[in-house]
Amino acid sequence: MKTIEIIVATNGETRVQTKGFSGRECQAASRFLESALGTRRSEKLTGEFYANQTQMQSQTQQEE
Template sequence: MKVIEIIVSPTGQTKLETRGFKGAECRDASRFLETALGQTTSESLTAEYHSTSVFQQNHLEQKE
């Protein structure tokens, strides 16, 4: 499941955490929230960010 969690501290600082996304898709999914919440002061990338989905494409040639 893909989740974007917004954490607001008692001082009003906000933190976004994403889970279930692979690679840079987390940035694409949370971009609108980052823009709405203001300037990014720090960023920590998780292991999920550095993992990629495995995609294999097979080309088959049809013989006549």
């Protein structure tokens, strides 16, 4: 299941967290929220982001 969570701290800072997406799909899905919330201060990529890249590398190596 794909979800996007928006966490708002007591000091007003927000955090957008995606779940169930792989690769750059998570960035594309949350881009509209990031734009609406303001300037991004940092980005932390999870294992889901890299999962798609690892699978693609494995397939490429097997084809060679």
